[in-house]
Amino acid sequence: MLSLFREQEVPMGREFALTRARELLVSSLNKGIIPRWEDFFQELPTLNEAEDLEAIKNNFMKLVHWEFLQDILERPGTEYFFHGPECSQVLNYSGKKQKIEVPLTIEDWQLWLEIISIHFKQNWNVEQPFASFYGELFGRQFRLTLVHWSTSPNKSSKLVLRSLAAKPHALNSFGETEALEKLVSEKKNMLIAGSTGSGKTSLLTSLLNLIPEDEHLVILEDTYEILSPHPHQTRFLAGKSQETSLKAYLSYSLRLSPDRIILGEMRSHEVTPFLMAMNTGHKGLMGTIHASSAVDALHRVALLFSLYSGEANLSFEKVMELICRNLETVVFMENKKVKEVIKILGSEKGVPFFEVIKEGNQEINLF
Structure with a gap:
């Protein structure tokens, strides 16, 4: 069903549209729901340009489907430390840490981690700020650890992925x-x-x-x-x-x-x-x-x-x-x-x- 936004046919600029799209996504996440693009699209306001819709869709896919994470996990490593968009590392098999960049804004960083917690059915919030659990990501097994922003003075949530061997080591x-x-x-x-x-x-x-x-x-x-x-x-x-x-x-x-x-x-x-x-x-x-x-x-x-x-x-x-x-x-x-x-x-x-x-x-x- 079309939303009131579409019925009003009010054109929107890209920045405002991105902000409104983020608000819609937050609203769904607060209900514990990760929306499908088809449903999410129906709730979007009318946009000025097709490029604006494409920008919103790309951002949505990035947050919900984590394609950028697949690229990161293709870099061999035993642990992946996500401290922030510009402050993340991978620990490789030789024991050395290498910097990695996550293509997210500060605002989207928290949304991404919230989506991860919902995807794996974890209660992760101010009252339960620490979650550690098993999960599969792009064919690999990991122990995921989430630390909520409420525990940190800089208000930044963190994620650590520890790779689990697919089979026992010799x-x-x-x-x-x-x-x-x-x-x-x-x-x-x-x-x-x-x-x-x-x-x-x-x-x-x-x-x-x-x-x-x-x-x-x-x-x-x-x-x-x-x-x-x-x-x-x-x-x-x-x-x-x-x-x-x-x-x-x-x-x-x-x-x-x-x-x-x-x-x-x-x-x-x-x-x-x-x-x-x-x-x-x-x-x-x-x-x-x-x-x-x-x-x-x-x-x-x-x-x-x-x-x-x-x-x-x-x-x-x-x-x-x-x-x-x-x-x-x-x-x-x-x-x-x-x-x-x-x-x-x-x-x-x-x-x-x-x-x-x-x-x-x-x-x-x-x-």
Whole structure:
């Protein structure tokens, strides 16, 4: 149905028409609707020139269909950082950042990110300013992270795309990994530690390929990143409520008779059921954690347990004893390579004892 604008037949200049078109688009987005061009066109006022309509259509297609993004993603990279139209970067496979330009105005920048959030059905606004989720873009898989303008003094929203591998990396791409193959086959309880982008999740995904297909895996994540080809797997993707948290799902998973529990990342309340599962005899548990070394990972787990377990009367010494009695191995990643692997022997007065299985390119067979 034609709108009142067309019935009035009021010709408009290009700048005013673009502004009115943007207002119409904002109105649709506020209703959670990404309009089709055919419907959007019917709502447009009458324009002075055909070129004005073409300009509006080009802008609409750019915002809604993201053709410029396809061109950007053709540049090989592991992460894409969108800080603003003139301040964006791609991190290439060699670890170097290169500047990229996004052909949007400041006004259209926010509209584009709003459209992305609606397209992927994310609640992203002043009250929920942070969203991290899985998505497919032009045949590639990504973890998308949106940060709302309300969190920033310069009032600019941001987008980060982290590329996810279409298939697991070959295990030998992480360096000499014979020791790791043995750890997996013997169902050692293992944590993979490292900084952001060090290759923790990539290694974890590759190690899952070593697990026999007849084993039942329970995989728990807050964002879909772990690839697993296993036919016998149960996956949980955490939500924002307590009932759908990683902690809740970890507790549920113990009732599913898992052969192994795989935790995408340990960072808060889930530390308690993860350690308790080990303490009750479950083997082959694997997960990742942010830490600056293999030993630091143990202290990090102890800190998380102290903060989130609710066991205020449990001393740090006892917490470390619990960790070192149940966690058997820590793998430390750096620059997509296995830098260190330690075998945990125990602890005394809060100090962990361990032996080095691998350091640098050297492997020591201790198991």
